[in-house]
Amino acid sequence: MGDRIAIRTCPLCEAGCGLEISVRDNTVVRIRGDMNDVFSKGYICPKGSTLKQLHEDPDRLRQPMVKRNGTHVAVSWEEAWAEVDRGLSAVIATHGRESVGAYLGNPGAHNLSAMTFNRVVLTAIGSRQRFSASSVDQIPKQVSAGFMFGTPVSVPVPDLDRTDLLLMLGANPYASNGSLATAPDWPGRLEGIRARGGRIIVVDPRRSRTAESADEWLAIRPGTDALFLAALINAVFAAGRADVGAHLADHINGLDDVKHTLAEFTPEVVERVVGIDATTIRRIALELCDTAHAAVYGRIGTCTVSFGTTASWLVDVLNAVTGNLDVVGGAMFPLPVAASPTTRGKRGIGKGFKTGRGKTRVRGFPEALGEYPAALMAEEITTPGSGQIRAMVVLGGNPVLSTPNSQQLDDAFASLDFMVSVDIYLNETSRLANVILPPPSHLYRSHYDLALLNFGMRSVANYSEPVFELPPGVPDEWEILAKLAAIAQGLGAGADPATVDEVTIRSIIEATVRDETCVIAGRNPDEIYDALSGPANGSLRGPDRILDLTLRIGPFGEGFGANPEGVSVAMLKRHPHGVDYGAMVPRVPEVLRTPTGKIELAPAELLVDLPRLRASLNDDPDAMLLVGRRHLRSNNSWMHNIRVLVKGKPRCTLQIHPDDAVRLGVVDGSPVRITSRVGSVVAPAEITDGIRPRVVSLPHGWGHDVAGTRQGVAHEFAGVNSNVLTDHEAIDPLSGNAVLNGIPVSLVAATA
Numbered sequence: 001m002g003d004r005i006a007i008r009t010c011p012l013c014e015a016g017c018g019l020e021i022s023v024r025d026n027t028v029v030r031i032r033g034d035m036n037d038v039f040s041k042g043y044i045c046p047k048g049s050t051l052k053q054l055h056e057d058p059d060r061l062r063q064p065m066v067k068r069n070g071t072h073v074a075v076s077w078e079e080a081w082a083e084v085d086r087g088l089s090a091v092i093a094t095h096g097r098e099s100v101g102a103y104l105g106n107p108g109a110h111n112l113s114a115m116t117f118n119r120v121v122l123t124a125i126g127s128r129q130r131f132s133a134s135s136v137d138q139i140p141k142q143v144s145a146g147f148m149f150g151t152p153v154s155v156p157v158p159d160l161d162r163t164d165l166l167l168m169l170g171a172n173p174y175a176s177n178g179s180l181a182t183a184p185d186w187p188g189r190l191e192g193i194r195a196r197g198g199r200i201i202v203v204d205p206r207r208s209r210t211a212e213s214a215d216e217w218l219a220i221r222p223g224t225d226a227l228f229l230a231a232l233i234n235a236v237f238a239a240g241r242a243d244v245g246a247h248l249a250d251h252i253n254g255l256d257d258v259k260h261t262l263a264e265f266t267p268e269v270v271e272r273v274v275g276i277d278a279t280t281i282r283r284i285a286l287e288l289c290d291t292a293h294a295a296v297y298g299r300i301g302t303c304t305v306s307f308g309t310t311a312s313w314l315v316d317v318l319n320a321v322t323g324n325l326d327v328v329g330g331a332m333f334p335l336p337v338a339a340s341p342t343t344r345g346k347r348g349i350g351k352g353f354k355t356g357r358g359k360t361r362v363r364g365f366p367e368a369l370g371e372y373p374a375a376l377m378a379e380e381i382t383t384p385g386s387g388q389i390r391a392m393v394v395l396g397g398n399p400v401l402s403t404p405n406s407q408q409l410d411d412a413f414a415s416l417d418f419m420v421s422v423d424i425y426l427n428e429t430s431r432l433a434n435v436i437l438p439p440p441s442h443l444y445r446s447h448y449d450l451a452l453l454n455f456g457m458r459s460v461a462n463y464s465e466p467v468f469e470l471p472p473g474v475p476d477e478w479e480i481l482a483k484l485a486a487i488a489q490g491l492g493a494g495a496d497p498a499t500v501d502e503v504t505i506r507s508i509i510e511a512t513v514r515d516e517t518c519v520i521a522g523r524n525p526d527e528i529y530d531a532l533s534g535p536a537n538g539s540l541r542g543p544d545r546i547l548d549l550t551l552r553i554g555p556f557g558e559g560f561g562a563n564p565e566g567v568s569v570a571m572l573k574r575h576p577h578g579v580d581y582g583a584m585v586p587r588v589p590e591v592l593r594t595p596t597g598k599i600e601l602a603p604a605e606l607l608v609d610l611p612r613l614r615a616s617l618n619d620d621p622d623a624m625l626l627v628g629r630r631h632l633r634s635n636n637s638w639m640h641n642i643r644v645l646v647k648g649k650p651r652c653t654l655q656i657h658p659d660d661a662v663r664l665g666v667v668d669g670s671p672v673r674i675t676s677r678v679g680s681v682v683a684p685a686e687i688t689d690g691i692r693p694r695v696v697s698l699p700h701g702w703g704h705d706v707a708g709t710r711q712g713v714a715h716e717f718a719g720v721n722s723n724v725l726t727d728h729e730a731i732d733p734l735s736g737n738a739v740l741n742g743i744p745v746s747l748v749a750a751t752a
Contacts, residue, residue, distance in 0.1 A: 007034055007576040008464030010048040011110045011442050012635055014452045015177040016460075017044045017184045018577060019051070021443075021467055028052040028443070028467075038580040039460045040184035045177065046633050046645065051442060053642045059711050060424050061438035062474075072426060072436065072710075077475065078493075081483065083435050085493040087418035091391040092490075100488070101129035101380065101389040105397020106137070106636055113439070115450040116543040117481035118395055120504055124485035128358050129380060129389055130371040136403055136738045137300060138180055140308030143368055143735040146353030147603035148316060149333075150593025151341035152369055153454045156316055156331035157181035158295035159584055160189040160457060163329040164198035165287060165294035169225050169315070170301020170741075171202075174209035176630040179299045182334075182449070183457040187213075198293075201284065203228065203276075204301065205627055206655070206697055207690035219692040221275040222625045223742030225298065226307035226613055228274045228281070229314035230265035233258065233321055235285035238266070242321040243289075251589045254602030258317055261602065261610055273621055275692070288322040293329025295319065301627070304741045307616070309734035310609045317601055325588075325599075332584040333591045336454045337461040337567055338547070339554040342591050346517050350593025355605070355735075361387045365736060373736030375404045375728045378412035391418040393484070396439075400429040401637045401703055404726035404738045405678045422480060425641065426710035428703070437484070439477035443467040448547050448572075459556065459581035463547075463572035478542040498541070505529065505545055512553060519559040531560055537570060544569055556581050609734055621694075626674065626743040628700040628722060629655070637701035640714040652719025653686035655697040656747075661687045664747055671750040674698065676743055679724035682750050696747065698722040700740065 006021040018037025022030040031049045033042040054060070064080030065072040075083075091099055102122055108114030122130060134142070142152035158166060158181060171179070173186035183189060190213065193200055202211040203218045203225070211217040220228060236242050237259045244252055267278035274281075288294045298315040302308065316325065324330035333342065356366035362379045365372065372380075377399065381389045392413065400410050413419060413432040421430035422437045430436045439445075447464040470476060475483070479497040482504075486495030509525045509532075512518055520528060531537060532545050540548055548569040552558045558566035567579060594600055633645040640646055654672050656664075666672055668687045673680060674696065683698060691697055703721025704714035723740070730739035 006467040008467060009447055009449065009462045010044065010051070011447050012047050012639070013110065013177060014179055014182050015045070015184045015186070016040070016182055016449050016452060016462065017048050018462065019044065019048055021051070023467065026468065028055060034577060036577040037462070038578040039458060039462065043185035043188065047635060047639060050642045050644055053644060055441040055443050057641060059641055060441070061426065061436060064438065065426060065436040067434050072431070077473070080435055080437060081487065081493040084420055084484065085487045087420070087434055088391060088488055089490070091418050095388070095390050097126040098129060098387045099390040100125050100127045100393065101131065101377065101391070102127070102393045102395065103374065103377065103397050103399050104132035104395050105399070106133040107396045107638060109451045110449065111396070111477070112446060112448050112450060112543045112547065113477035113481060114396060116546045117478045117485070120500065121393065121395065121481050121485045121488065124488040125393065128367070131374045131377050132371050133374070133397055133402065134369060135371065135374045135736050136304065136740060138303055139368060140303040140732055140735040140737050141180055141312040143309050143355065144313035144316065144606065147605050148313065148600050149591065150350045150352055152353060153341050154333065154591065154593065155180050155455055156319065156325060156333055157455055157457055158297040159329050159332050160186070161192065161583065163193060163293045163295045164196070165291040166190070166193055166198070166200045167203070167284065167288065167294070167296045168200065168210070169203040169298040170303070171297060171299035172204070172208040172210045172630055174213065175632045180455045181297065181457065182452045182455045205692045205695045206629060208629070218276050218280065221273065221621060221692065222627050222695060223305040223307065224274045224616070225302045225305065226311040226314055227265065227270040227616065228276060229311060229318055230262050230613070231267045231270045231274070231281050232285045232288070233314065233318050234262050234265050235267055235282045236289060236321050239286060241286065241289040243323050244320050244325070245323045245327065247586065248320065248326060248588060248599065251592070252320070252599045252601055253596060254600055255321070257602035257607070258321070261607055264614065269617065273617055273619055275621065288318070288324065294322065294324050295329070295331045296324070297331070301741055303737060304739065306730065306732060306739050306742065307609070307613060308732040308737045310606065310613055313606045320599070320601060326586050328586070333587040334454060334456050334584055335459045335555060335587065336456060337459055337554050337556050337581060338450060338453065338550045339557070340454050341593065342454070343555050344515070344517065345593060347590040348592050349595070349597040352593065352595045361385070365731070368735050373731055373738065374399060375731050375738045377403070378405065378408045378728065381412040382415060390416060392416055394419065394421040394423070394429060394433065396422055398427050398429045398637045400432070401701060401721055401723060404723055404730070404740070405728040406703070406721050406723040407679060408728060420484070422484070425638065427637070428706045428709060431706070431708040437480050439480060440470055440474055444470050445477060446544055450547065450550070458583055460578055461551070461567055461572055462578035463569055465573065476542065501542055505532070508546060508549060512549065519553055519557065519562050523560070528560060540569065606734065612733070623694065624745055624747060625695050626676070626725060626745045627695060627697050627741045629697045631699065634699070634701065640701070640704060640717065641711040643713045646713060646717040650684070650717070652683060652699055652702040654683040655686045655688050655691050657691050657693040657695070658687055658689055659693050660696070661685065665749050673748050673750040674725060674745050676725040676727060676745050678727050681720040681722070681724050683720050696745065
């Protein structure tokens with residue numbers, strides 16, 4: 001087939017870097033950054049160049065697997081579908097639809113097929129027993145944003161390219177780029193702040209790579225971010241400097257409520273528990289007020305703690321009271337190119353956000369964002385009674401490694417009547433499945449960051465066509481999901497995924513034309529269907545057709561003739577390096593979707609957590625606490641089978657401060673046993689002064705020594721699973737997020 005260059009966006013993380021893929025005779029020869037990409041401009045991290053290795057990985061599944069006599073064997077798609085139909089139908093017929101649970105993994109957020117068809121699967125299953133990686137990651141930020149601004153994607157992000165002071169908590173962008181703040185090359189953008197004379201302050205128990213490059217590192221005690229933020233806000237009010245700005249003055253509720261409810265959290269009161277002195281807290285509070293362009297950014301380290309939602313809320317309160325919300329160089333609301341909850345509906349007002357529309361069967365824990373806490377999956381499976389989960393559908397996730405009390409969940413999954421995994425690997429979770437349905441390689445699929453560009457620092461759109469055509473007989477990922485939905489609905493193993501696709505797009509169109517605020521309100525649904533599906537539009541199907549509709553009704557959309565130069569899939573195909581509609585702009589009040597049409601600075605649903613926060617002032621500041629960490633060449637658990645990413649010096653080590661090592665009799669490289677309330681693991685010590693005393697760190701996503709998997713490289717570099725130590729009973733009460741950081745542990749030197 002000769003030589004050619006394929007352009008696509010990297011689907012491996014939130015950065016959305018453009019890739020230039022050199023292909024010769026249907027083989028990838030080289031992958032490098034796309035210098036012409038409108039967003040990344042040639043930048044990529046080490047992971048992006050390994051799409052070739054991922055595509056060619058001999059351990060990546062090419063055929064469905066069915067477990068027979070305890071062993072997974074490769075079968076035809078027809079055999080696999082028959083087994084899925086038999087297993088799911090039997091459980092539903094015997095125990096009802098509420099007996100089927102579903103778990104959605106992190107890779108789905110970077111996957112156009114999953115973003116458009118996972119919901120189709122969930123709807124077809126018809127159960128409220130839904131769980132996802134969101135509740136071990138970002139859901140606190142979405143809950144707090146929902147209550148404050150009206151939707152769970154109304155998340156302000158730091159305007160990195162124009163700020164002069166960045167206060168960053170619980171984030172390490174040099175290792176993991178941004179999160180819920182989409183932009184390629186965070187390191188370069190951070191260096192740009194300092195190059196123009198700005199400052200960066202990093203708040204983290206570890207001296208991370210990002211902290212090393214910052215102007216100031218504050219070694220906070222894990223889990224106390226909410227107290228630190230409350231004290232900063234208190235200091236702003238105490239100095240008489242609270243000022244939301246003229247642009248927000250008429251669009252905000254609750255300023256006095258915030259002042260009064262946080263009055264007791266003075267810098268002097270919190271400094272003992274937080275580990276940052278009152279003088280420093282007051283200085284930083286005033287710096288945020290005095291700097292013309294400043295922003296506060298909190299990420300996974302502030303979410304995966306006991307006060308994740310409260311900390312997420314206080315980040316935005318601090319941005320507001322220092323005059324840095326919705327202003328250039330501050331924390332701003334993205335304007336995504338594709339239609340989203342912040343651009344659809346009536347501008348400036350909406351239904352608002354709620355949680356608790358259902359509760360878990362065992363513990364009565366409330367729903368958030370349509371799902372229950374992943375930490376509670378095991379008890380919903382193992383506790384007898386009406387509604388007990390007897391079957392699981394796992395869509396692109398590895399919860400046995402990534403959710404709390406892993407051994408408990410492992411045992412629970414093993415007890416199920418039936419389980420199906422949609423996964424490219426036979427891994428720690430899918431090894432427990434009766435059927436594994438493997439999607440094709442990323443290079444066989446189209447791509448658009450439908451979820452992550454909701455949080456983009458620029459209004460950018462990049463569409464990627466497949467690099468290779470699908471081999472004969474191999475279904476696309478959306479077809480796998482559509483057929484799984486059809487079987488769950490009771491249509492049998494012979495159901496045609498194209499029928500599900502047709503029903504899906506018709507229902508979306510009909511709902512859209514009924515929306516009085518939409519550009520195609522009142523139009524004939526058949527007319528819109530023909531415009532999307534006809535030969536003149538490339539006869540689009542599946543995710544591409546849904547994406548095309550979403551783009552065309554978005555703020556920059558073609559509007560089905562209303563704006564002929566606007567964006568569509570066809571237009572993006574003509575611009576393979578992407579289209580950039582510019583930097584963020586102030587969006588209040590039109591961005592708001594609260595019932596009052598105002599920013600709710602002090603939602604009652606969030607204020608209820610303050611008594612618990614007050615009680616945490618009595619926590620023991622000398623307790624030994626465990627935190628996680630990330631690495632540039634790692635992406636949770638699923639990139640650990642790529643040798644180029646895991647080779648070299650072992651990374652699954654327990655970082656420990658020299659003072660603690662001496663006290664415990666631990667030497668560098670020696671084994672240490674770490675024990676929590678729920679489990680115990682042994683890891684080699686890495687003694688470093690780059691961590692706060694009385695804090696230890698173990699990376700997330702390892703533990704690949706489990707029997708029954710088929711990932712040779714990952715098994716060779718197994719490491720230990722930190723989530724053996726995380727406690728399923730430690731949950732943020734406002735969002736249901738798991739507590740993966742700040743875990744009380746004890747340490748002893750172990751024998752080799």
